[in-house]
Structures are given as C-alpha cells and as structure tokens.
Amino acid sequence: xALVGLGIFxxxxxxxxxxxxxxxxxxxxxxxxxxxIVMVGLTWAFFTHMMSGLRHFVLDIGAGYELDTNRLWxxxxxxxxxxxxxxxxxxxxxxxxxx
Amino acid sequence: xxxxxxxxxxxxxxxxxxxAHHWLTHRFTAISNLILMSWxxxxxxxxxxxxxxxxxxxxxxxxxxxxxxxxxxxLFMHARMGLQVLIEDYVHNSGSKFAALAALNIAAFGGGAxxxxxVARLAFGVQV
Numbered sequence: 001x002a003l004v005g006l007g008i009f010x011x012x013x014x015x016x017x018x019x020x021x022x023x024x025x026x027x028x029x030x031x032x033x034x035x036x037i038v039m040v041g042l043t044w045a046f047f048t049h050m051m052s053g054l055r056h057f058v059l060d061i062g063a064g065y066e067l068d069t070n071r072l073w074x075x076x077x078x079x080x081x082x083x084x085x086x087x088x089x090x091x092x093x094x095x096x097x098x099x
Numbered sequence: 100x101x102x103x104x105x106x107x108x109x110x111x112x113x114x115x116x117x118x119a120h121h122w123l124t125h126r127f128t129a130i131s132n133l134i135l136m137s138w139x140x141x142x143x144x145x146x147x148x149x150x151x152x153x154x155x156x157x158x159x160x161x162x163x164x165x166x167x168x169x170x171x172x173x174l175f176m177h178a179r180m181g182l183q184v185l186i187e188d189y190v191h192n193s194g195s196k197f198a199a200l201a202a203l204n205i206a207a208f209g210g211g212a213x214x215x216x217x218v219a220r221l222a223f224g225v226q227v
Binding site for chain 2: 002007010016017018023024027046054057060088091
C-alpha cells in the first residue's frame with residue numbers, strides 16, 4: 001500500500017503535471033495485463049487496509065472484545081474488503097468506461 | 100546519560116511524552132485518509148472518461164485541487180508514520196535504523212512535494 005500505491009499515485013499525478021505524452025505512457029502501463037493486476041491488487045490492498053483500520057478503530061474505543069464479536073469481525077472485514085473491490089471494478093466494467 | 104539515579108538511566112531511551120502523540124496523529128491521518136479517499140474513489144468512478152483533458156480538467160478545479168493536495172499530505176503523513184513504526188519495530192541495529200528512517204523521510208517528503216507540485220501546476224494552468 002505505502003510503497004506500490006503511493007509510487008503509482010505519484011506517477012499518475014506527476015504524469016499529468018508533465019503533460020499528455022507522459023500521461024499516455026502511464027495509461028498504457030496501467031492498461032496492460034500486469035497493469036490491471038496491479039490496479040485491482042491495489043484496490044484490494046486499500047480496502048483490506050481500510051477495513052482492518054476501521055475494525056481497530058472500534059477496538060480502540062474499547063468495544064467488540066467479546067470473543068464471538070471479535071471473531072466475527074476479524075473474518076467479516078477482509079470479506080467486506082473483497083466485496084468492495086469487486087463492486088468498484090464491477091462498476092467500471094459494467095459502465096464500460098475503463099481507460 | 101547519568102548512571103546514578105533511576106530516572107537518569109532511562110531518560111532519552113524511549114518514547115516518553117512522544118509515543119501517544121505519534122499514535123494519535125497516525126489515527127487522525129487515518130480519519131482524513133478515509134474521508135479523502137472516499138471522495139477520491141467516488142470522483143474517479145463518476146468521472147468515467149479518463150482522457151488527459153477530462154482528468155486534468157477535473158483536477159484543475161479549485162475544490163478538486165485542494166482536496167487532492169490534502170489527500171497527498173494525509174496519505175504521505177500516514178504512510179511515513181506507519182513505516183517509521185515498522186522500521187522501529189524490526190530494524191534493531193541503530194545505524195541501519197537511522198539510515199532507514201532518514202531514507203524514509205527523504206522519500207516521503209520528496210514524493211509528497213513532487214505530487215503537490217504536479218497538482219499545483221495543473222491547477223494554476225501552466226501550459227504543458
């Protein structure tokens with residue numbers, strides 16, 4: 001997340017700041033098969049990080065420590081992350097607006 | 100470092116008075132990441148057309164540019180703090196730890212500055 005995600009995020013912004021040619025190079029790289037794997041992987045990594053962070057927010061306020069509750073959310077969090085990843089890419093595919 | 104009193108033996112060795120601040124700031128940046136990333140993902144999905152003109156036209160608007168700069172700031176602060184903890188937890192040699200923390204700070208500030216400049220350049224309409 002921190003290394004690959006931020007690297008590509010900065011590449012994207014830097015490419016736009018540098019002009020259309022650099023942006024075309026970025027779009028080319030991200031629409032290759034490897035590019036799609038990286039982008040879907042990053043989407044998944046982001047949502048997993050987000051769900052895990054939200055779960056720990058709840059634990060930090062002192063809630064959800066009962067064994068059943070804790071166990072339930074430890075399993076639900078990564079599953080919700082996968083559902084969100086599928087939802088985002090499903091939206092992109094269904095709308096047909098992928099680059 | 101003193102070796103007489105018990106406070107003298109431990110002073111300067113730990114994260115006293117600093118650890119909670121680091122931990123809290125990490126959580127605050129997590130909250131701003133959550134808000135700004137939600138904006139970012141929804142905006143990207145609604146954008147639809149990812150041509151250069153369309154995407155830069157969107158980012159150049161004042162609200163998008165400010166949100167994007169805040170997102171860069173929040174993400175890099177959060178990542179820097181998280182990786183700092185990672186290094187402190189797993190790199191035990193003090194020389195390597197110092198070098199890793201120095202490299203992390205250079206990368207975080209360098210990457211963040213470049214990203215913010217790129218957004219500013221688009222927002223201020225520099226012809227590229």
